[in-house]
Amino acid sequence: MLNSWGYAIKQAFKQVFRNRAMSVASMFSITAMLLILGLFFILVVNINMVSETAKKQLDTIQVYLLDTTTFEEASGMLSQLKATEGVKEAIYLSNEEAMAQWRTKWGDNAYLLDGLEKNPLPNSLIIKVSRLEAADDVVAKVKTFQGIEDIKYYKDTVDQLMRVSKFMQVSAMVIIIFLVVVSVVVVSNTIKLTVLAREREISIMKYIGATNWFIRGPFLVEGILIGIFSSLISAGIVSFLYYKITELVGHEVFVMLSTSMVPGDFLTVHLIWIFLALGISIGACGSIISMRRFLDT
């Protein structure tokens, strides 16, 4: 068994080299496909990260109370809310406490708040929902209360983010499937050339009693080699680009969306595995398809 794999690998290297123009062409095809896949992957992973973070941060509903609403009324609302399904936590935040929070948040710039003659912040209720989906029901409940000035929550924003991410995932899937098919066809044609060049040898091997797997071995390894080369090349390019991008705009993204981009190391490791798996499968499928006609005895 070991013997025949050694034989297959030796033959495969020879074939890739002898047939280098076509081998390079298939590598280009797979690499191009993996590059596009890589870009989609980066986008989807990052959008997912943003929406996951958003989901966590935006599970809060802020209910601003009118100044005329008393603490007792607010407490009444709280106890009703706590009994509502989907509410994880509901607290009363007085305007002083809110101001104190602002001061902490602003840090060194907090002195700016000193200029305010009177506290402009309203008293509020801060409600955390256990599931973002429950937010609508909770809000509907809050709307039935008297003494509410305004309600702020971010379900719409999160919904939108999720929709974008879903859309990206689906369109990436469609494009990738299409590209995978194209790559398989290109690889199988490349390998068909080597197969044709060795048709006679294959027929002799069959007469002598070689098993189909013995005959297929070198071609299979050839396809896999092409796949491995392409995936390493494209993983290299995509990772390099991603490092550059995070270096350039990572900070801005953090400021704008208050979430960092997916770290490059994490992404690279995953990319290499995904690319290798895809590259190898494309190469292997391509070679098996190209051999079909020659082996169905």
Add this chain to the structure above:
Amino acid sequence: MIAFDHVTKSYGSNIGIQDVTVRINKGEFVFLVGPSGAGKSTFIKLILKEIDADEGSIRFNGMEITKLSNREIPKLRRNTGIVFQDFRLLPRKTVFENVAFAMEIVHMSSRAIRRQVPAVLSLVGISSKASKYPHELSAGEQQRVAIARAIVNNPTVLIADEPTGNLDPDTAWEIMRLLEQINLRGTTVLMVTHAKDIVDKMGKRVIAIEKGRIVRDDASGSYGACEGDRLLNYKPLGGVFYSHVK
């Protein structure tokens, strides 16, 4: 050994062979003769399971070939050596490598290869050409390499499809002598041929096929009868004939 039982194979409306029943025993030397398109190739292809029979049963060493799965075909072929009219050697491999290749395919160790290949090359008489490439050899020498390759794994049957078709008469007889030697070592030989003189002078069993049917099966026959050729009664004895006869 090889037993056809009411075997029929047709290609669309063309008949390959029709209702053929025949038995070839271990150690026999059999000529398969007949005009082109008579069904000789079909006969061979059925034994090698290159094609499937429409009807009937074909047994090889007790194995029912018609029921073999594709995965089992290699096992069958390892028991049948085959030699072609056009030699079919691998041009980029030396004589030694061509023969060794047949052993590699069946996963023999390189030690066994180093031992067995020279022995077989010496048996077929081309030891001195082991490191030559096929294009450096004469046609007869190439056919010897092909025979060496066919027998190196000790098949029980050697199938020779017009092995002398591309050779001049002298060389053809040398190859026949070799095949007879191999047969004497116990290997069954089934040879398809158009070479009337060879068939006539060897005096071996002759199966004649015409239009897909066996029309004659003589234990010690000649080529000509089925095609109305003149009959040659000259039958050499033993192994003397090849040195004088052209």
